[in-house]
Amino acid sequence: MAYTTEQLLDFLDQELRATWKGERVVLSSADRIDNPVLSKAIGADKLSKVFAIQDFRAQIHDYQHEHGVSGLMWYTCRFQGRSLRVPELHPQLIAIPADKLALVGAKPAIVEFWRQSIAGLRLWMAGNQPQPTTPEEVEQLIAASEWAELSATRDELYLSLCWGDPKDCHCDWAKPESGCDRIIATAGEPSGIKV
Template sequence: MTYTTKELIQILDRELCASWKGERVLLSANERFQDPVLSMALGQDKISKVYAYREFREQVHQYQRTHQVSGLVWREFQFQGKSLRFPELHNQLVAVPTDKEVLRAAKGSVLAFWQQATQGMQFWLVGKQLVRITAEEIARLAKGTEWAEVEAAQNELYLGLCWGNPAECHYQRAYPDSGCDRAIAAKTEPRSLKLIGSW
């Protein structure tokens, strides 16, 4: 019997707890960690815990690929009384090829939710600086992306228009192969910018 996504998440959670309790040790961790200053600061114990978990997680990722176990979880999302259920990649798993199809299939419902939830709001494109844009410009950007995701902070709604590798799309180093254009909808100028760069 193949493990499910939910079971793999539970297994990873247990393993992370066991690693941090010191129940998992990777004896060769210091050989892999090549920064002597950080090695002294962190100590072998912490380095061993991190590498023990990383190696276990890599084995889980290989299991996912071999058995084609999805890395997606379904998120229930609410913003100002409106609800959306959409898929997103779990932060400890990898996407398998069929996951991209699921993300692509959900793009329309995420964009429809965005349009409905942002009626009467103003829009900004996130970059080095916020740039005011229109709903039409967001729609044009959306056409060139593979999937969409949303996040919220109080009275602001964030839209991610993503492409490439779902596990790397939020990292600047992956651009231009993978990426995520981000837009903010707010009644007035955005205030909750703490989420920018973290999702």
Template sequence: MTYSTKELIDFLEMELKATWSGKRLIFNTSEKLDNPVVSKALDMDKTGRVFIFRDFRRQIHEYQEKNNVSGLIKRKITFQGKSFSFPEVYNQLIAIEGDKKFLMEAKTSVLDFWKEVTEGMKYYLSEDRENPLTPEQLEELYEEAEWAELDTGKDEVYLGLCWGNPNEYVNQWAQPESGCKRIIASYNKPSSISI
């Protein structure tokens, strides 16, 4: 029997709780850190817990790849009484081969929901909250993206227009091969919330 995505998430949550409650011990933390100066400055008990969980998570990722278990979950968001579900990679799992295809297939419906709930709003790149995007700039960004993701605040909607490797796109070092442009939709100037 192969474990499901949901079961792997449950295992990760149980392991994280056990690790942080001190139920897991690691004896070679300073060896794993491989820096004697830093290891003297850190609380090695807490550092060891990070290593334990990281090693467990790596084993889960290997299991995913070996058994072809998707890292995608269905994410549900609600904005102004309208709800929408779309696939996204769970933050403690990895996308396996084929997951990117599902993300890409959902792009149109994600953009349709975004356009519906943000009608009448202004659009800003997260790195430039002073100058609204023109409709032409927005369309160009839509076209360049391979998949899209959403998040909401009380009065704002956030769109991620992503490309490249679904396991690396959130990392700055992965650019320009992988990345994500973040757009904020707001009636007024966008808040200073980091997205």
């Protein structure tokens, strides 16, 4: 019987704690960086901790692939009296093929929740300087996306419209193969909170 997603996260947490306590050592860590000046500046102890965590995380990712263990966590998004259970890829795990199917499958319910929740709110494209947008522009982005993610604060609802690799979609360097367009719905101007 394979370990569950929650068990893998517990293992990662235990390993992280042990590594930062100095209980895990990677002796070859200085050899893994091509720049000896950078290696010396960071220090063998810190390099050892970084590579110990990376190595263990890679083992967990291999285990996920081998045993088909999901990297998704499900949580309840609440906004203005409404709630919806939505999936999200845990940042320490990878998405197996079934995970992307689950994300794609959740898109219709997420988009419907968004549409029902934004009445009377202003829409903004997220970015360094949020820009006003229209429902029509958002609908075009919805049509072009593979899956949607949802999060909320008390006064703002965030819709992420994603494509490509779920592990890379939030990284600007992954565009255009993977990416996310984020829309903020709020009564006034966006607060600037990073959700």
